[in-house]
Each structure stands twice: as C-alpha cells, then as structure tokens.
Amino acid sequence: MSKPLATALFNDVWAGLVPAAVIPFRTKRNGQAVTRYRWQREDGQACGGHTPAVSVEVAMRGVTWDQRFSNVKAA
DSSP states (O other): OOOOSEEEEEEETTTEEEEEEEEEEEEEETTEEEEEEEEEETTSOBOSOOOOBSSHHHHHHHTTTOTTEEEEEEO
C-alpha cells in the first residue's frame, strides 16, 4: 500500500471497523497520464463505492456524508 494521504475508519458490514486511506494511482484520461485518488481498505480493497477523486481534498469531502466513514483526517 502506498503512503496514505488521508485516513479514516470504514464500517464494513462483515468486517466491522476497518482502517482505510486515500491512495493515489496513475491512469490515463484523453491520452494524458493523470493522478487520481481513491479510498482503499488496509487489505487493498476499494471501499465506499465512490468514483476516483481529482484531489485528496475532494476524496475527503466525498465521504463526509457517508455514514460508513468516521474519524476522517488528513495524514
């Protein structure tokens, strides 16, 4: 797992509270390589079902309404 840029606790239905982090990844958009950010559990599974964010701040703001996330803070 890459160095987390933000952390939170994710309440998984089966596993209970699981640490999660915002992780950067590289992808291509219109032929250009770009960095996007997603929430990922410590076991490597994506969580939250949110589309990739364009920045860490957007990723953090995207889960403020999601009751499965708690203790969201920047790293």
